[in-house]
Amino acid sequence: xxxxxxxxxxxxIYGIVTEGAKILDLGCGAGELMFxxxxxxxxxxxxxxxxxxxxYKCVEKGLSVFHSDIDSGLPEYPDKSFDFVILNQSxxxxxxxxxxxxxxxxxxxxxxxxxxxFAHYRSRSQLFFRGRAPVxxxxxxxxxxxxxxxxxxxxxxxxxxxxxxxxxxxxxxTASSGHVHIFPNLxxxxxxxxxxx
Amino acid sequence: xTTKPLGMVETKYFEFGRHPHEIAxxxxxxxxxxxxxxxxYGALNDDRSNAILVLHALSGDSHAAGFHxxxxxxxxxxxxxxxxxxxxxxxxxxxxxxxxxxxxxxxGPSSLCPSTGKPFALAFPMITIGDMVKAQKYLIDSLGxxxxxxxxxxxxxxxxxxxxxRAYPEHIRxxxxxxxxxxxxxxxxxxxxxxxxxxxxxPSWDNGNYYGKGxxxxxxxxxxxxxxxxxxxxxxxxxxxxxxxxxxxxxxSFKSDFEVEGYLxxxxxxxxxxxxxxxxxxxxxxxxxxxxxxxxFIPQGKKIEVxxxxxxxxxxxxxxxxxxxxxxxxxxIHGLDATYCExxxxxxxxxxxxxxxxxxHLIKHFLDKTFHGYxxxxxxxx
Numbered sequence: 189x190x191x192x193x194x195x196x197x198x199x200x201i202y203g204i205v206t207e208g209a210k211i212l213d214l215g216c217g218a219g220e221l222m223f224x225x226x227x228x229x230x231x232x233x234x235x236x237x238x239x240x241x242x243x244y245k246c247v248e249k250g251l252s253v254f255h256s257d258i259d260s261g262l263p264e265y266p267d268k269s270f271d272f273v274i275l276n277q278s279x280x281x282x283x284x285x286x287x288x289x290x291x292x293x294x295x296x297x298x299x300x301x302x303x304x305x306f307a308h309y310r311s312r313s314q315l316f317f318r319g320r321a322p323v324x325x326x327x328x329x330x331x332x333x334x335x336x337x338x339x340x341x342x343x344x345x346x347x348x349x350x351x352x353x354x355x356x357x358x359x360x361x362t363a364s365s366g367h368v369h370i371f372p373n374l375x376x377x378x379x380x381x382x383x384x385x
Numbered sequence: 386x387t388t389k390p391l392g393m394v395e396t397k398y399f400e401f402g403r404h405p406h407e408i409a410x411x412x413x414x415x416x417x418x419x420x421x422x423x424x425x426y427g428a429l430n431d432d433r434s435n436a437i438l439v440l441h442a443l444s445g446d447s448h449a450a451g452f453h454x455x456x457x458x459x460x461x462x463x464x465x466x467x468x469x470x471x472x473x474x475x476x477x478x479x480x481x482x483x484x485x486x487x488x489x490x491x492x493g494p495s496s497l498c499p500s501t502g503k504p505f506a507l508a509f510p511m512i513t514i515g516d517m518v519k520a521q522k523y524l525i526d527s528l529g530x531x532x533x534x535x536x537x538x539x540x541x542x543x544x545x546x547x548x549x550x551r552a553y554p555e556h557i558r559x560x561x562x563x564x565x566x567x568x569x570x571x572x573x574x575x576x577x578x579x580x581x582x583x584x585x586x587x588p589s590w591d592n593g594n595y596y597g598k599g600x601x602x603x604x605x606x607x608x609x610x611x612x613x614x615x616x617x618x619x620x621x622x623x624x625x626x627x628x629x630x631x632x633x634x635x636x637x638s639f640k641s642d643f644e645v646e647g648y649l650x651x652x653x654x655x656x657x658x659x660x661x662x663x664x665x666x667x668x669x670x671x672x673x674x675x676x677x678x679x680x681x682f683i684p685q686g687k688k689i690e691v692x693x694x695x696x697x698x699x700x701x702x703x704x705x706x707x708x709x710x711x712x713x714x715x716x717x718i719h720g721l722d723a724t725y726c727e728x729x730x731x732x733x734x735x736x737x738x739x740x741x742x743x744x745x746h747l748i749k750h751f752l753d754k755t756f757h758g759y760x761x762x763x764x765x766x767x
Contacts, residue, residue, distance in 0.1 A: 234722070243726045247747050250754035252692070254713060254725045264717035 196367075197276060197302050198224060200360045200380050204300055205229050209271035212236070212296065214258045214288070215278025219246035226251065259283045265295040276302035276380075280338045286352075293354065293385040302380045307341030307373050308363075325364065326377040342372050342379040349383060358382040388469035394451030394460070396422050396490055399524045408519060414510040418499070421524050422447045422483040422490030426466055427474030429530070435756070436530045437472055438521070439481040440538030440545040443612075443668055444660060446489035449481035464741045471745040477534065477752070484545070485520045486512035486668055488661035495596065495661045507593035512667055514541070514675040518548040525556070532556050534756060537748070539563035539737035540704065541668070544675050547712070551682055554689035559755040561748060563696045564737040566708035567715075568676040573703065576615050577669040580608035584662045593663050605662045606653030613652050618700040618733030678711075683719050693723035694751045696744065698736035724751065 194202065198221050205211065209231045213222050216235030219242070225231040235246055235253035246253040259282055273296030275288070280303060282288045292299040304327055305311075311322035321331040329336065340348075342361065349356050361368040361376035368376040399421045402408050407417030424447045429436060439449050439462065450466035452459050460481075466472045472479050483491040486509070494509035501508075525533065536549045536557050543565025550560050566573070587604025589595055617625070626645040641647040683689060693716055697709035706727050716723040728743045730736040737744070 232722075240726065240729055243724075244743070244746050247694075247724060247726075247750045250750065250758075252722050252724045254717075254723070255727050256710075256725070262717075264714050265720075266718075269720060 194224065195220075196362050197378060197380060200362070201225075201274065201276065201300055201302070202228065204358070204380075204382055205231060205272055208232070210269070211272050211274060212262075212265075212270045213274045213276070214292065215275065215281065216242075216246065216251075216253060217278075218242050219249050219251045219253065221274070221276060222246070222251050222253075223249045258288055261287055261291045262295050267294055268297050270296045271298070272296055273299045274302075275299060277304065277378075279303060280336045280340060283337060285338060289352075289354070293383065298357065298382055298384045300380065300382055301345070302378060303340060303342070303345055304336070304378055305342050305361075305373065305376050306339045307343065308377050309374050312374075324377075342376060345379065345381060349381070354383050354385050356381055356383055388467060391426055391451035391459075391463070391467040391474060393454060394424055394426060394448070395453070396424050396447055398422055398490060399527060401520075401523045401527070408516070408523075410510050410516045411513040412511045416485070416492070416510055416516075419485060419492045419520060420490065420496075421485065421492075421520055423524060424448055424450075424460075424481050425528075426450055426479045426481075427477055429478040429528070433530050434532070434534060435476060436478045436480060436525075436528070436533050437535045437537060437752075438525065438533050438549075439466070439472070439479060440521075440536065440542035440549075441481065441483070442538070442540035442542050443672065444609075444656070445542070446487075447481045447483040447491075448489075450479070461738070465745065465748070471741075471748040472537070472752075473749070476756070480525070480528070482521045482524055484512075484517040484668070486517065486664065486671060488664035491520075493661065494593070494663035494667055504596040506596060506663060509663070509667065511674075512671050514544050514548050514671050515552065517671065518545055518552055521545070521549075522553060522556075532558060535559045535561060535752060537561040537563070538565075540565055540734065541672050544672065547677055547682065548675075550689070550691055551677055554683075554687075554691055557691055559692040559694070559751070561694045561696070561751070562709075562712060563744070564698055564701055564704045564709070564734060565712075566704055567682055567711055568678045569673050570708070574673045576611060576703070577673055580611055581666050581669060583607040583611070584666060587662075590662060593666075595662070600657070601662045602654075602657040605657045605660065605665060606650075608665060609656040609660075610649040610653045613649060615703045616734045618702065618731055620700060620731045621733055621735070624731070682712075682715050683721075687719075689719070689721070691721065692751075692755055693721060694747060695723065695725045696737070696747065697725075697727045698730045698732070698734070698740065699727055700731050701734045701736060703734040 211231050211233045213235040216237050222233040226233050238257050243255050273292040310324045314322040360380040361372035363377045402417030402419040407415040448460040450460040450463045468475045483489050487493045494505050498505045536546045538546045543562035546562040584604040587601035589599045590601035629644045697706035713725045730740050732739045
């Protein structure tokens, strides 16, 4: 797989991660991103994932992964033991967002957080004009079967970081058309934040 | 990938520890000369980097795979070892070692004491998991293997895996402890003690001096029956037996009415034909003494380079998943490369012998990565 055919969020994170970095991927799924980072960036990657089927897929790729939830925190890891802790599209599925973020920033020098933007204009219009919880290509779940426990926007995440003393070092906003540079809270379907504390 | 049968295999015997080279046991006594039974499958490669050591559970032996002449059933982990299987003998040199203190060809309480010419019985010194592993290290050295690709085992075999990591981390590249623990909980000790008491309460046991007379078969059979209950789960027993009867109606007597009774009696009776009662006492005690909790497993500040695959099973209540997570906790503290999987299974502790498909998937790929690095992922297309 070449850089050009990577998923856009993977391409962005791939660009952020430094060569040989030590990485913890929380909610790593089937390990696609970890695999790219391990092979392409020679990163030392460790994943944590709740789904048993995903564990098998990670191991198939030669990746190391713990079968566990991330809501109980990461008490065993010493402070700053990873260069990056990745939470890509997984934060909104955790129960204890505050604890997970605090722990990610404790054990990682930096965290890379990818969130879906629930304030994208398509979602807004569905909610406003149709009066229904939005179902869009990037938010494909109906209200009754969504894994998402939290519904946040790009602005919400900024506010959260500001009120919790978290430094936002870099941001990237994307939509199906590619990068979004203006009014991301309206036009981006997802945001990627590099944060530290 | 297709698998092929391993065919005929034979047990070999490694002899060592002749005077004055007896091995020093943890209990303070010395033991020698010693015999250790083992089998090997596949071939050692030129740089001796493809050797895997398989370690067995309480009642297991060195016959892990293939057939002995005249046998109807293969070794105890035949579904995992052979050409194309999880431990692929086309690629790896697989060694299965027995334990000292047992009765399966290695030196144990039923062996003849060199000074008296009679079976040791209770004169045999107490053995620990550490002693078992120490003896295995002599075997691996004698085979000319400097560093094992992997040590793997379930239950008591998993304890030996953990002990290998503790004692000889520089001699192993990876470890796969399955359905095991860093130490026995009081519940696990309690079940073992009930088993031992059943043996010792049998009048035939006679303080261990039953060799040449009748052995304590009833006591040992009861111990084994208790063991089998703890290896299954409520659900697997329901599926296997429910309340089905052997005959059509209740007998209104103490004969076996229920299938589960018949099964346990059969298991107990067949066990006494193949296992020595004193060995049962010695080995269960070794398991109870085992304790790598605290800093004993990997001392603080010690750098080791061993990859781990830790496997537990959801319905295993004898070695519950939290005990495997405890192992993982230490691996995280030391920043070791590790994978943990809790396999969904209803089989209880027995799952490590039965959930072959899931174990094969995990172990095969884990070994590939350990042996070849990420290069194996060539086959994987995103």
